[in-house]
Amino acid sequence: MSQLERKTAGVPTLKRLPLYLRLLRKMKENGEEYASGTVVAKELGLDPIVVRKDLAITGAVGRPRLGFPMDEIIEAIEEFLGWTNTSDAFLVGVGSLGHALLGYQGFEQHGLRFAAAFDSDPDVIGKTVHGKTVLNIDQMPELAKRMHVRIGILTVTASVAQDVANAMIEGGIRAIWNFTPTTLDVPDHVILQREELASSLAVLSHRLLIESSRQP
Amino acid sequence: MSQLERKTAGVPTLKRLPLYLRLLRKMKENGEEYASGTVVAKELGLDPIVVRKDLAITGAVGRPRLGFPMDEIIEAIEEFLGWTNTSDAFLVGVGSLGHALLGYQGFEQHGLRFAAAFDSDPDVIGKTVHGKTVLNIDQMPELAKRMHVRIGILTVTASVAQDVANAMIEGGIRAIWNFTPTTLDVPDHVILQREELASSLAVLSHRLLIESSRQP
DNA sequence: CCCATAAAGATCTAATTGTATCGATTGACG
DNA sequence: CGTCAATCGATACAATTAGATCTTTATGGG
Ligand SMILES: NC(=O)c1ccc[n+]([C@@H]2O[C@H](COP(=O)([O-])OP(=O)(O)OC[C@H]3O[C@@H](n4cnc5c(N)ncnc54)[C@H](O)[C@@H]3O)[C@@H](O)[C@H]2O)c1
Ligand SMILES: NC(=O)c1ccc[n+]([C@@H]2O[C@H](COP(=O)([O-])OP(=O)(O)OC[C@H]3O[C@@H](n4cnc5c(N)ncnc54)[C@H](O)[C@@H]3O)[C@@H](O)[C@H]2O)c1
Numbered sequence: 001m002s003q004l005e006r007k008t009a010g011v012p013t014l015k016r017l018p019l020y021l022r023l024l025r026k027m028k029e030n031g032e033e034y035a036s037g038t039v040v041a042k043e044l045g046l047d048p049i050v051v052r053k054d055l056a057i058t059g060a061v062g063r064p065r066l067g068f069p070m071d072e073i074i075e076a077i078e079e080f081l082g083w084t085n086t087s088d089a090f091l092v093g094v095g096s097l098g099h100a101l102l103g104y105q106g107f108e109q110h111g112l113r114f115a116a117a118f119d120s121d122p123d124v125i126g127k128t129v130h131g132k133t134v135l136n137i138d139q140m141p142e143l144a145k146r147m148h149v150r151i152g153i154l155t156v157t158a159s160v161a162q163d164v165a166n167a168m169i170e171g172g173i174r175a176i177w178n179f180t181p182t183t184l185d186v187p188d189h190v191i192l193q194r195e196e197l198a199s200s201l202a203v204l205s206h207r208l209l210i211e212s213s214r215q216p
Numbered sequence: 217m218s219q220l221e222r223k224t225a226g227v228p229t230l231k232r233l234p235l236y237l238r239l240l241r242k243m244k245e246n247g248e249e250y251a252s253g254t255v256v257a258k259e260l261g262l263d264p265i266v267v268r269k270d271l272a273i274t275g276a277v278g279r280p281r282l283g284f285p286m287d288e289i290i291e292a293i294e295e296f297l298g299w300t301n302t303s304d305a306f307l308v309g310v311g312s313l314g315h316a317l318l319g320y321q322g323f324e325q326h327g328l329r330f331a332a333a334f335d336s337d338p339d340v341i342g343k344t345v346h347g348k349t350v351l352n353i354d355q356m357p358e359l360a361k362r363m364h365v366r367i368g369i370l371t372v373t374a375s376v377a378q379d380v381a382n383a384m385i386e387g388g389i390r391a392i393w394n395f396t397p398t399t400l401d402v403p404d405h406v407i408l409q410r411e412e413l414a415s416s417l418a419v420l421s422h423r424l425l426i427e428s429s430r431q432p
Numbered sequence: 433c434c435c436a437t438a439a440a441g442a443t444c445t446a447a448t449t450g451t452a453t454c455g456a457t458t459g460a461c462g
Numbered sequence: 463c464g465t466c467a468a469t470c471g472a473t474a475c476a477a478t479t480a481g482a483t484c485t486t487t488a489t490g491g492g
Contacts, residue, residue, distance in 0.1 A: 010479065014422050015415035022397060022414070036439060044399055049481060052440065064439045065489045081418050082425035096316040103312050106397065110414050111421060150424065175424045177416070181238060181322065183260055191427065193420040197411070198238070198326050199231035200393070202297050204409040205327060206230050208366065208391045209298035211407065228449065252469065265451065268470070280457045280469045 013054045014081075018110065019044055020054065021077045025109075028070045036067030083111030088149050090173070092164050093156030094119045094127075094134050097179060101155065103130040115149055120160075137164070144171030154178045229270045230297075234326065235260055236270065237293045241325075244286045252283030299327030304365050306389070308380050309372030310335045310343075310350050313395060317371065319346040331365055336376075353380070360387030370394045 009017075023043055024035055037055055041048040055068060060076035062068040078084045086108065091098055094117050101107075102117055119125055120137045127134050135143070143149075152168040154161055154176055161182035168176060175191040178184055186192055225233075239259055240251055253271060257264040271284060276292035278284040294300045302324065307314055310333050317323075318333055335341055336353045343350050351359070359365075368384040370377055370392055377398035384392060391407040394400055402408055 008426055009422065011419055012479070014419045015412065018412070018414035018418045019399070023399075038439070045401075047481070048439095050479090053480090056441075062440055063489085064441095064487045065437075067439070080422070082421045087421070087424075096319050100312040100316045104413075106414065107417075110417050112417060151420070174427065175420055177420060183235070183239075185261075189427070191420060191423045193416055193423075195413070195416055196231065196234070197320075198234035198322065200409055200411055201323075201326050201328060202234045203227055203230045204367070204391055204393055204407060205298045205303070206225065206296070207407045207409075208303075210224055211390065211405070226448070254469070263451070264469095266449090269450090272471070278470055279459085280471095281459045281467080283469070 009054075009057050009080075013057060016046070016050075016054055017058070017077050017081060020051070021074065021081075024070065024074050024077070028074065033070055034063075034067040035070055035073060037062070039067075078111070081111070086111045086113045087151055088113055088115035088147060089151035089153055089177075090114075090116055090118065090140060090144060090149050090168070091153040091155065092118045092137065092140065092168070093154065094124050094129055095155060095157075098153075098155035099129060101153065101179075102132060112151070114153075115147060116143065120156075137167070141167050141171030144168065144173055148172070150174045152176045154180055156180065158182045225270075225273050225296075229273060232262070232266070232270055233274075233293050233297060236267070237290065237297075237299075240286065240290050240293070244290065249286055250279075250283040251286055251289060253278070255283075294327070297327070302327045302329045303367055304329055304331035304363060305367035305369055305393075306331060306356060306360060306365050306384070307333045307369040307371065308335070308353065308356065308384070309370065310340050310345055311371060311373075314369075314371035315345060317369065317395075318348060328367070330369075331363060332359065353383070357383050357387030360384065360389055364388070366390045368392045370396055372396065374398050 020040055023040060027035055037052040038048045041051040055062070055073065058076040058080040060068055060073045089112055091102060091114050094102065098117065102114060107113070114132055117129060117132045117134050118137045118140045119134050124134050125136050149171070150173060152173040152175070154164060156164050158180045161178070161180040162184055165176055165184050165186060169186060169190055174189070175193065176184065176186065177193045177195065179195045181196070181198065184192060236256055239256060243251055253268040254264045257267040271278070271289065274292040274296040276284055276289045305328055307318060307330050310318065314333065318330060323329070330348055333345060333348045333350050334353045334356045335350050340350050341352050366389060368389040368391070370380060372380050374396045377394070377396040378400055381392055381400050381402060385402060385406055390405070391409065392400065392402065394408060394410045397412070397414065400408060
């Protein structure tokens with residue numbers, strides 16, 4: 001128990017932390033010096049107890065009556081998520097989705113920087129997209145090794161997703177953020193994060209169906 | 217208990233159902249007539265027991281030794297999710313993300329059709345994006361009412377997300393799929409589904425951090 | 433200087449989800 | 463035609479997570 005340096009948190013907690021972080025940064029900009037779990041909870045529509053427990057896991061200590069010192073709590077969350085030092089990532093597949101992601105400014109605030117983008121389409125290779133020149137996919141594994149890139153973002157056509165994932169792993173990439181609907185087969189030591197739009201849609205559809213049948 | 221016609225499922229189950237559906241459709245194309253929970257589980261890297269329980273909730277009945285009849289199980293999942301009749305949806309905010317979503321073919325297989333797209337930018341209004349003409353946002357509430365659209369997809373600039381959501385609700389929209397980082401405040405009867413990229417990234421980052429500290 | 437109070441922090445309980453076990457059924461095969 | 467093996471389906475068990483209660487602490491007002 002005690003030999004583990006860094007506490008490990010449950011997935012629901014991890015998913016809420018970025019929401020706290022975003023709100024806290026905004027509150028800091030407004031000049032607030034302390035943030036209590038209570039106001040954070042109210043602002044985000046969550047239970048105060050959940051918020052307090054989530055914040056506790058990051059190691060931050062709050063002061064009764066005041067809450068958590070703004071700088072400390074922000075630092076603690078960033079530290080806990082590993083967002084203090086921005087990580088380099090490769091994006092592969094500069095189609096419409098890849099295009100959107102490359103242009104999204106929000107990632108830099110979450111410790112992620114696009115070190116390079118790759119594609120296999122000759123029409124796309126060499127083009128500059130949102131300030132990044134698109135490189136040839138063939139160079140990817142070699143470059144990943146040289147730059148010690150650990151995160152790969154997959155936005156290629158579904159049918160080639162496994163091949164590209166293999167190439168990423170060959171290049172030493174240790175975590176793959178998979179936006180394709182393909183179920184990837186990877187070694188144990190590689191972390192997979194699937195971004196499944198269909199799943200979210202399923203939750204929404206089902207809730208809508210339940211609501212509709214309740215009061216038609 | 218028994219007066220509820222349709223069973224309600226937990227979120228994790230709902231999120232897995234689309235994965236089953238996609239795989240089952242592919243198996244059907246390959247000419248398979250039955251699908252057992254075991255092979256589905258193996259294919260998707262899940263526990264067979266979980267798959268069986270998930271499939272059971274849809275009401276489908278399987279046959280020992282064979283599995284579930286392909287047509288029945290597919291039908292049962294679609295029915296359960298409300299994907300048998302495609303629903304019309306409005307997409308608001310045809311920026312880079314909205315552009316990508318409009319061009320995504322996958323949604324039609326998940327019971328969702330973009331009835332129309334809207335924006336406020338005069339440079340975008342009137343343009344045709346992936347076969348859809350972009351309309352003026354001012355027309356949205358009125359059109360939503362007339363077409364009885366129940367689903368709204370939010371891909372506008374974060375700062376105007378609440379305003380646009382209000383307009384959607386004014387138009388009678390009952391479920392909002394929110395791709396912006398804004399925490400929306402909506403009446404109880406409106407269903408909110410937030411698509412939070414930062415949350416997924418947090419899970420990935422944290423796992424990477426844990427892995428790295430385990431074997432550096 | 434003390435008291436009322438808001439908020440953190442610890443401990444417990446309940447619900448949800450995942451995991452395991454066991455029997456029942458049915459088609460395949462010898 | 464009978465045995466076998468695979469699979470469903472139900473039930474029981476365990477772990478995780480959400481939610482609730484209670485105590486402690488420190489601050490700000492009187
Ligand atoms: N567009 C969306 O909104 C959306 C939503 C959810 C999921 N997805 C998934 O994301 C993926 C990409 O979607 P998209 O709409 O951007 O498709 P797209 O066709 O626009 O883009 C795919 C890109 O991948 C590139 N590519 C193909 N093979 C490659 C290879 N071997 N190496 C490198 N690059 C290669 C293509 O050149 C193209 O630029 C798809 O799997 C899709 O299912 C897209
Ligand atoms: N691009 C991404 O990859 C990405 C990822 C995650 C989240 N998001 C979020 O999605 C949203 C859209 O991102 P984007 O990159 O497409 O931004 P964008 O600026 O490219 O697009 C925003 C669009 O919204 C339109 N718009 C602005 N105000 C409007 C209004 N009042 N009514 C109707 N339309 C209006 C703009 O004209 C523009 O076309 C943002 O909130 C962003 O934070 C984007």
